[in-house]
Amino acid sequence: MGVILGPNRVTQIGKEAKMANSEQEEQVDIEAIMQEIREQILAKKSALAPGGAPALRVRGERFPPEFYEHLYHAGLAYDQIEVKQHVSRSSVPLVGPLLQWLRGKLHELVLYYVNQLAVQQIAVNTHLLQALNILSEELEKLPEVEEK
């Protein structure tokens, strides 16, 4: 494993400077490690997702770090919208179990339609993330615009 050196690395000026600043010169950048780890997490998620997941760029130079962080979290959450059934227990004497059964059936019916919507929403999220990723990659390739 190579050590990840980041932007805090000190430029090597000469042997003396290297000796004097040996600790700083070999500064390990934790943000570079976090980006590597996050790429691995998304790749693992993509490999497990049926049909794959959007390949996202979670590091770059063009945008502030928050941009890539939001993209990463969107990559983790874009398909986490399925709704699970949660029916509270009825404390009504005698007819309580019947009420609870009816509630369960009602919830099942609602969830049937909600989860169909969720599948469509996941498809929209996937396309939006892919488009955002293409946009960020294209912008990354462009040279910095000089200030007028």
Place this chain on the structure above:
Amino acid sequence: MEALAQVKIGFVTPWYGVDIPGGAEAATRRTAEQLKQAGLDVEVLTTCIRDFYADWGQNHYRAGLETINGVPVRRFPVEARDRQAFDQVNWRLMHNLSLSPAQVQTYIEEMIRAPTLYDFIREHAQEYLFLFIPYMFATTYYGARIAPGRSALIPCLHDESYARLDLYQDLFHQVKALILHADAEKELVSDLFDPPPGQIQAVVGAGVDSDFHGDAGRFRQNYGLLDTPFVLYAGRREPGKNTPLLLRYWQRYHQESGSNARLVLIGPGDIDLPAGQHGIIDLGFVPVQDKYDAFAAADLFCLPSVHESFSIVIMESWLAGTPVLVNGHCAVTREHCQKANGGLYFTNYHEFAATVDYLLARPALARRLGAQGRRYVLDNFRWEIIVDKYKQVLARMLTP
């Protein structure tokens, strides 16, 4: 700086003592002692309450003047209060429920009643510069309003329901100075209180004792962890410190990864250990030297808490050369990690598992992160640096 020699510095805090629990409490005591040793005329103004966990209407200590580690401590008695009414309102705050104006009044009036402390501040205001710590207690709320032009607030602010009470708006606006522990805390102050221009706002940090030595081999020998990699947690075990989250994550990590690594827990507080242990070793309360040995022996120190305004324990871990893993939702500890390049952070289970794996698999890299953390602590939080910063803030407070 000469004017500082003519004035007393009074730390005002709800409880004070050598062995009382709490990171902020220990930091207050050590700061008072260090400023006293640096030649300032430091006193502590406090109550007779034993500590945070005692009944705040009970006088445990005798009222009057005593000296603790060279620092004069003036204790003032507290009066009886309606504890039940306070607890009811406090329960709502702890569960993020809104309060009516009457409940807000109950909260502040039935918290701590120390009228003679406020009388003393009123009568001697011109002799002192007051340092109130932390923001939420009645000693600060009532005390700092008496002579705000001679008062600094050391808030130890977290993003929590208490901080969002309108009650504290005036407090943060009126005091002459805010002494803060991190840039993230300063940002939170700006977001919640929008302090007025001209107020002194200094990010000072906190002093850390750096002269301890931990013996990794001794700890591994004594606790039977000779060749076993382990992640350490040291501190109070309670929901407020997010230890249930750590236990949940570790249980899942242990099941899914098949790792032989252990999670070692040190500190007070009852916890519900998951059945079957799942590679968790609970050592409970250990002697302080064992704690330092544990810091030195650990492969990684984990602090899952999201409510930190500084965090002495991650500094102690770094001083021992051990990297840290913090909760990415805690702006303060994440800021320390990023500035120090001394550890990683997690915002969900997947990151927790991946960062633990990453560092346990790369012991040389982990040690380098620990060394970078150690350098950060020594460059920023040695006592001489902190004392100098306090002197500068206090001197500025004396200028009109």
